[in-house]
Amino acid sequence: MSHPASGGVERRQDLVRSAAAVFARRGYERARVAEIAKQAHVATGTFYLYFPSKEACFLDLVAQLYDLVLTRVAHARQGEPDILRKLEASITAVLQTFQDERDLAAIVLLQGSGSLPLMAERLRTAEDNLAALLAQDLKEASDAGLMSSGDASLRAHLVIGAMREALLYRLRRQDEPAAQDAEVREFLMRALR
Amino acid sequence: MSHPASGGVERRQDLVRSAAAVFARRGYERARVAEIAKQAHVATGTFYLYFPSKEACFLDLVAQLYDLVLTRVAHARQGEPDILRKLEASITAVLQTFQDERDLAAIVLLQGSGSLPLMAERLRTAEDNLAALLAQDLKEASDAGLMSSGDASLRAHLVIGAMREALLYRLRRQDEPAAQDAEVREFLMRALR
Amino acid sequence: MSHPASGGVERRQDLVRSAAAVFARRGYERARVAEIAKQAHVATGTFYLYFPSKEACFLDLVAQLYDLVLTRVAHARQGEPDILRKLEASITAVLQTFQDERDLAAIVLLQGSGSLPLMAERLRTAEDNLAALLAQDLKEASDAGLMSSGDASLRAHLVIGAMREALLYRLRRQDEPAAQDAEVREFLMRALR
Amino acid sequence: MSHPASGGVERRQDLVRSAAAVFARRGYERARVAEIAKQAHVATGTFYLYFPSKEACFLDLVAQLYDLVLTRVAHARQGEPDILRKLEASITAVLQTFQDERDLAAIVLLQGSGSLPLMAERLRTAEDNLAALLAQDLKEASDAGLMSSGDASLRAHLVIGAMREALLYRLRRQDEPAAQDAEVREFLMRALR
DNA sequence: TATGAATGAGAATTCATTCAT
DNA sequence: AATGAATGAATTCTCATTCAT
Numbered sequence: 122m123s124h125p126a127s128g129g130v131e132r133r134q135d136l137v138r139s140a141a142a143v144f145a146r147r148g149y150e151r152a153r154v155a156e157i158a159k160q161a162h163v164a165t166g167t168f169y170l171y172f173p174s175k176e177a178c179f180l181d182l183v184a185q186l187y188d189l190v191l192t193r194v195a196h197a198r199q200g201e202p203d204i205l206r207k208l209e210a211s212i213t214a215v216l217q218t219f220q221d222e223r224d225l226a227a228i229v230l231l232q233g234s235g236s237l238p239l240m241a242e243r244l245r246t247a248e249d250n251l252a253a254l255l256a257q258d259l260k261e262a263s264d265a266g267l268m269s270s271g272d273a274s275l276r277a278h279l280v281i282g283a284m285r286e287a288l289l290y291r292l293r294r295q296d297e298p299a300a301q302d303a304e305v306r307e308f309l310m311r312a313l314r
Numbered sequence: 315m316s317h318p319a320s321g322g323v324e325r326r327q328d329l330v331r332s333a334a335a336v337f338a339r340r341g342y343e344r345a346r347v348a349e350i351a352k353q354a355h356v357a358t359g360t361f362y363l364y365f366p367s368k369e370a371c372f373l374d375l376v377a378q379l380y381d382l383v384l385t386r387v388a389h390a391r392q393g394e395p396d397i398l399r400k401l402e403a404s405i406t407a408v409l410q411t412f413q414d415e416r417d418l419a420a421i422v423l424l425q426g427s428g429s430l431p432l433m434a435e436r437l438r439t440a441e442d443n444l445a446a447l448l449a450q451d452l453k454e455a456s457d458a459g460l461m462s463s464g465d466a467s468l469r470a471h472l473v474i475g476a477m478r479e480a481l482l483y484r485l486r487r488q489d490e491p492a493a494q495d496a497e498v499r500e501f502l503m504r505a506l507r
Numbered sequence: 508m509s510h511p512a513s514g515g516v517e518r519r520q521d522l523v524r525s526a527a528a529v530f531a532r533r534g535y536e537r538a539r540v541a542e543i544a545k546q547a548h549v550a551t552g553t554f555y556l557y558f559p560s561k562e563a564c565f566l567d568l569v570a571q572l573y574d575l576v577l578t579r580v581a582h583a584r585q586g587e588p589d590i591l592r593k594l595e596a597s598i599t600a601v602l603q604t605f606q607d608e609r610d611l612a613a614i615v616l617l618q619g620s621g622s623l624p625l626m627a628e629r630l631r632t633a634e635d636n637l638a639a640l641l642a643q644d645l646k647e648a649s650d651a652g653l654m655s656s657g658d659a660s661l662r663a664h665l666v667i668g669a670m671r672e673a674l675l676y677r678l679r680r681q682d683e684p685a686a687q688d689a690e691v692r693e694f695l696m697r698a699l700r
Numbered sequence: 701m702s703h704p705a706s707g708g709v710e711r712r713q714d715l716v717r718s719a720a721a722v723f724a725r726r727g728y729e730r731a732r733v734a735e736i737a738k739q740a741h742v743a744t745g746t747f748y749l750y751f752p753s754k755e756a757c758f759l760d761l762v763a764q765l766y767d768l769v770l771t772r773v774a775h776a777r778q779g780e781p782d783i784l785r786k787l788e789a790s791i792t793a794v795l796q797t798f799q800d801e802r803d804l805a806a807i808v809l810l811q812g813s814g815s816l817p818l819m820a821e822r823l824r825t826a827e828d829n830l831a832a833l834l835a836q837d838l839k840e841a842s843d844a845g846l847m848s849s850g851d852a853s854l855r856a857h858l859v860i861g862a863m864r865e866a867l868l869y870r871l872r873r874q875d876e877p878a879a880q881d882a883e884v885r886e887f888l889m890r891a892l893r
Numbered sequence: 894t895a896t897g898a899a900t901g902a903g904a905a906t907t908c909a910t911t912c913a914t
Numbered sequence: 915a916a917t918g919a920a921t922g923a924a925t926t927c928t929c930a931t932t933c934a935t
Contacts, residue, residue, distance in 0.1 A: 129898075148428040150343040154926065164900045169927065231434070233426020235341040241424070245486065271497055278483045279476040279501055286475020290468060293438065304464055308472050312505030322915080347909060348918095357917040359911080368909065515919075534814040536729040540905065550921045555906065617820070619812020621727040627810070631872065657883055661869060665887050668865020669858040676857045679824065690850055694858050698891030708894080733930060734897095743896040745932080754930065900932080911921080 133171045135161040137185075138224075140178050145227035149179055149236035179228075179236075180243060186218075186225040187247040193218045194254070205267055205310075208258045212284065212306055215251070219288045230289050252277040259313065268313050280309050326364045328354040330378075331417075333371050338420035342372055342429035372421075372429075373436060379411075379418040380440040386411045387447065398460055401451045401506075402499055405477065408444070409495055412481045423482050445470040452506065461506050473502050519557045521547040523571075524610075526564050531613035535565055535622035565614075565622075566629060572604075572611040573633040579604045580640070591653055591696075594644045598670065598692055601637070605674045616675050638663040645699065654699050666695050712750045714740040716764075717803075719757050724806035728758055728815035758807075758815075759822060765797075765804040766826040772797045773833065784846055787837045787892075788885055791863065794830070795881055798867045809868050831856040838892065847892050859888050 139161035143152045154175050158165045172178035197214035201207040219226040234241030255277035262268040287305045290296075332354035336345045347368050351358045365371040390407035394400040412419040427434030448470035455461040480498045483489070525547035529538045540561050544551045558564040583600035587593040605612040620627030641663035648654040673691045676682075718740035722731045733754050737744045751757040776793035780786045798805040813820035834856035841847040866884045869875075 132898085150429070153924095165926090166901060166928075167899055170898070175926070231426055232428030233424060235425030235429055236343070271501075272494070275480070275483060275494060275497060276501060278479050279498065282475045282477070282479020282482075283472040283505075284475070286471050286478070287468070289475075290471045301465070301468055304468060305472065308464075308469060308505045311507060312476075312501045314504060325915090346907095351918095358909095358919095359917055360915080362910070363915065518919085536815070551905090552907075552922060553920055556919070561905070617812055618814030619810060621811030621815055622729070657887075658880070661866070661880060661883060662887060664865050664869045665862040665884065668861045668863070668868075669891075670861070672857045672861020672864070673854070675861075676854060687851070687854055690854060691858065694850075694855060694891045697893060698862075698887045700890060711894095732928095737897095744898095744930095745896055746894080748931070749894065896933100896935080898932105898934100900930100901928105902930105903928090904926105906926095907922105907924090909921100909923105911919105912917100913919100914917080 129171075132161075132163065132167070136163070136168060136171050136178075137182070140172075141182055141224035141228065144179060144182065144232070145224040148232055149240070176237060176239070180240060182225060183229060183240065183243060183247070186222055186229055187250075189222065190215055190218045190247075190251070194251075204258055204262045204265065208255070208262065208313075209306055209310065211255065211258070212280070212309060213302060215284055216288065216302055216305065220291070223292070226288060227292060230285060230292060248278075248281060252281055255280055262313075276313065279312070283309060283312075322364070325354075325356065325360070329356070329361060329364050329371075330375070334375055334417035334421065337372060337375065337425070338417040341425050342433070369430060369432065373432060375418060376422060376433065376436055376440070379415055379422055380443075382415065383408055383411045383440075383444065384447075387444075397451055397455045397458065398503075401448070401455065402503065404448065404451070405473070405499055405502060406495060408477055409481065409498065413484070416485070419481060420485060423478060423485060441471075441474060445474055448473055455506075469506065472505070476502060476505075515557075518547075518549065518553070522549070522554060522557050522564075523568070526558075527568055527610035527614065530565060530568065530618070531610040534618050535626070562623060562625070566626060568611060569615060569626065569629060569633070572608055572615055573636075575608065576601055576604045576633075576637070580637075590644055590648045590651065594641070594648065594699075595692055595696065597641065597644070598666070598695060599688060601670055602674065602688055602691065606677070609678070612674060613678060616671060616678060634664075634667060638667055641666055648699075662699065665698070669695060669698075708750070711740075711742065711746075715742065715747060715750050715757075716761070720761055720803035720807065723758060723761065723811070724803040727811050728807075728819070755816060755818065759818060761804060762808060762819065762822055762826070765801055765808060766829075768801065769794055769797045769826075769830065770833075773830075783837055783841045783844065784889075787834070787841065788889065790834065790837070791859070791885055791888060792881060794863055795867065795884065799870070802871075805867060806871060809864060809871060827857075827860060831860055834859055841892075855892065858891070862888060862891075 136157065140152075140157045143157045143160060146152075147156075152175075154168050155165050157178075158168045161167075168178075172181070194211050194214045197210040198207045201210045219230070229244065232240070234244045252274060256273040259268060259273040259276055263270040263273070284305065287301065291301065329350065333345075333350045336350045336353060340346075340349075345368075347361055348358050350371075351361045354361075361371075365374070387404050387407045390403040391400045394403045412423075422437065425433075427437045445467060449466040452461060452466040452469055456463040456466070477498065480494065484494070522543065526538075526543045529543045529546060533539075533542075538561075540554050541551050543564075544554045547553075554564075558567070580597050580600045583596040584593045587596045605616070615630065618626075620630045638660060642659040645654060645659040645662055649656040649659070670691065673687065677687065715736065719731075719736045722736045722739060726732075726735075731754075733747055734744050736757075737747045740747075747757075751760070773790050773793045776789040777786045780789045798809075808823065811819075813823045831853060835852040838847060838852040838855055842849040842852070863884065866880065870880065
C-alpha cells in the first residue's frame with residue numbers, strides 16, 4: 122500500500138506528466154507507451170495500472186486541459202464589471218492557461234484532431250463550448266450597442282482561431298509571452314468593435 | 315492501362331486524388347496505402363511506381379496546396395490598385411483556394427502538424443511564407459498611415475489563424491461559403507485598422 | 508498472381524496442415540502463430556493473408572473435421588440395407604474418419620472444449636448433431652423391436668463417449684487401429700440391444 | 701485473518717474452492733490468479749503463500765478429484781458380494797463422485813488434457829489407473845464365465861468414455877442426475893455381457 | 894502471514910514496402 | 915509498367931510472479 126497519501130497518486134502524476142511530454146514531443150501515433158513508462162521511471166506494464174489504454178490516456182490529457190481552461194475562464198470573468206472586460210479577461214485566461222501548460226497545449230495545438238477520431242470529436246466539442254461562451258458575450262455586447270452585430274458564433278470561432286495561432290506562434294518561437302498578450306487582445310477587441 | 319496517349323500522367327492524377335481523399339478521411343497514420351491504391355483502381359505496388367513512399371506522397375499533397383495558394387494570391391493581388399485592396403484580395407484568395415480544394419484543405423487543417431515531423435516543418439514554412447507576405451503588406455500599410463503599427467509578423471499570423479478557423483468552421487458545418495467570406499474579411503480588416 | 512490453379516490454394520493448404528499439426532502438438536493456447544507460419548515455410552504475416560485470426564483458424568479446423576465426419580457417415584449409410592447395419596456403418600465411419608485425420612482428431616479429442624468459449628459451443632453443437640443422427644436410428648430400431656427402448660438421446664451420447672475414448676486410446680498408444688474397430692462396434696451394439 | 705484457531709487451513713480451503721470455481725468457469729488458460737484470489741477474499745500475493753504457481757494449483761485440484769474417486773470406488777466395492785456387483789458399484793461410485801464435485805468435474809471433463817502438458821500426463825495416468833481397476837474386474841468376470849472375453853483394457857476405457865459422456869451430458873443440461881444412473885449402468889453392463 | 898503495486902517477458906496482429914512474375 | 919502475395923519489424927497490451935512494507 123506504500124504511503125496512503127502519496128503512493129499511487131504520485132505514481133499517477135509521474136505518468137501523466139511523462140505522457141504529456143511524450144505526446145507533445147512525438148504526437149499520438151509516434152508516442153510509444155514504453156517511452157512514456159520509461160520517462161516516468163516505471164515498467165511498461167505499470168502504465169496499464171493507471172490507464173486502460175494509450176488512447177484513454179491521451180483523451181484524459183486533453184480533457185484535463187479543457188477542464189482547466191473552462192475553470193480559469195469562469196474564474197477570471199467573475200471579478201470583471203462589464204461585458205467588454207469579461208470578454209477581455211476570458212481571452213487573457215485562455216492564453217494564460219495554455220501558456221502555463223506547455224505540453225498539454227502542444228498536444229492540443231499541434232496534434233490537431235488528425236490523430237484519433239474520438240480525439241477530433243472531443244476537441245471539436247471543447248472548442249464549440251468555448252465558442253458558445255464567447256458568442257454569448259458577443260451577442261450581449263452587440264445588443265448593448267457596444268459592438269457591431271453579426272454572426273456571433275462565427276466571430277467567436279475567429280477569435281479562437283486567432284488565439285490558437287498566437288499560442289502556436291509562441292510555442293514555436295519559445296518567445297516571452299506576456300508582451301504579446303496585449304497586442305493579441307487589442308487585435309481581437311478591435312476586430313469585434 | 316488507361317488511354318495509350320495519356321500514359322502515366324493520368325494514372326498519377328488518379329492516385330493523387332485518391333490519396334487526398336483517403337488522407338482527408340482518415341488522417342495520415344490511419345490512411346492505408348492499400349486503400350489509396352484501391353480507390354485509384356490500381357494494385358498496391360503501383361502506388362510505389364509514382365511515389366517513393368507514403369510519407370513523400372503526403373508531403374507532395376501539402377506542397378501542392380501551398381503552391382496553389384501562393385500562385386492564386388499572387389494572381390489576385392495583381393489587379394488591385396492599393397495596398398488595402400491587395401490585402402483584402404489576398405485574404406479572399408486564400409479562403410477561396412482552400413474552399414476549392416476540400417480534401418487538401420482537410421488534410422492541412424485537420425491533421426495539423428502532429429502527424430509527421432517533416433510535415434510539421436513544411437507546414438510551418440508554408441505558413442511562415444504566407445505570413446511574411448501578409449506582414450510586408452501590413453508594414454507598408456502602417457508606414458503609409460493606413461493602419462495602426464505593431465508587430466506585423468504576429469498580426470499576420472493572427473490573420474492566418476482566424477482564416478484557418480473560418481475554413482474549419484465551414485468544413486465542419488459544410489456551410490455555403492461565400493456568405494461568410496465578407497464577414498471574415500471585415501473582421502480582419504477591422505482588426506488591422 | 509502466380510499460377511491460377513496453385514498459388515494461394517497451395518499456400519493455404521500448407522498453412523492449414525501446419526496449423527493442425529501445431530495445434531495438435533501444443534494445444535490452442537500454447538500454439539504460436541509464428542510457429543505455424545514457420546512450419547509452413549512462410550513469414551508470420553502471411554498467416555494473416557489466409558486467416559483473420561488465430562482463433563478463426565482454429566475454429567476452421569474443427570469445422571473441417573466435422574464436415575468430413577458428417578459427409579463420411581452419410582455416405583457410409585447409403586449402401587446399408589437395414590437400420591442395424593446403418594448404425595454399425597455409422598460407427599465405423601466415425602472411427603475411420605478420426606483415424607484418417609490424426610492431427611484434427613487430436614485437436615478435437617485432446618483440447619476438449621476448454622480452450623475457447625466459441626470452440627466449446629461449436630464442439631457441443633457438432634456432437635449434438637451427430638448424437639441426434641444416432642438417436643434417430645436408435646428410436647427407429649427400438650420402434651421396430653430390434654433394440655430395447657430407453658432415452659435415445661442419452662444412449663446416443665454414451666455411444667459417442669465410448670467412441671471418443673476408443674479413439675483417444677489409440678491416439679495415445681499409437682496402436683494399429685483396425686483390429687479394435689470390431690471390438691468397439693460389438694461393445695456398442697451389445698450395449699444397445 | 702479468519703478464526704485464530706483455524707489459521708491457514710481455512711484460508712487454503714477458501715482458495716481451493718475459489719480456484720475450482722474459476723478454473724471450471726474459465727478454463728485453465730483464461731483463469732486469472734487475481735480472480736481466484738479475489739473470489740477467496742484475499743490479496744493476489746496470498747495465493748502464492750499456499751500454492752507455488754497457478755499450474756501447481758491446477759494440478760492439485762485434479763489430483764484431489766482422482767484421490768476422491770479412487771477412495772470412493774474402493775469403499776463402494778467393499779460391501780458387494782460378487783464381481784458383477786462390485787463392477788456396478790464402482791460405476792455408480794464414479795458417477796456419484798463426479799456428481800458431488802461439480803467444479804472439479806467440470807475442470808476434468810471440459811478442459812480436457814489440452815491445457816497443460818503435465819495435466820495431460822496426470823489425467824492420463826489417473827484414467828489408466830481407474831481403467832486398470834475396471835479391467836481387472838472384467839478379466840475376473842470373464843474368467844468366471846460371467847462375461848464375454850475380449851481386450852479388457854480397451855473395454856475398461858470404453859466404459860470410462862461412456863461414463864465421461866454421461867457426466868458431461870448432465871453437466872451441460874444440468875439435469876437431475878440419479879434418474880439416468882440406472883440407464884447408464886444398464887447400458888454398460890449390457891455392453892460387457 | 895498478508896498485501897497489492899510493480900514488473901517485464903511474451904504474443905497477436907498490422908501494414909509499409911518489395912519483387913518475382 | 916503493373917500486379918498483389920509475401921515479408922517481418924514493430925507495437926500494444928496481458929498477467930503470472932515477486933517483494934517491500
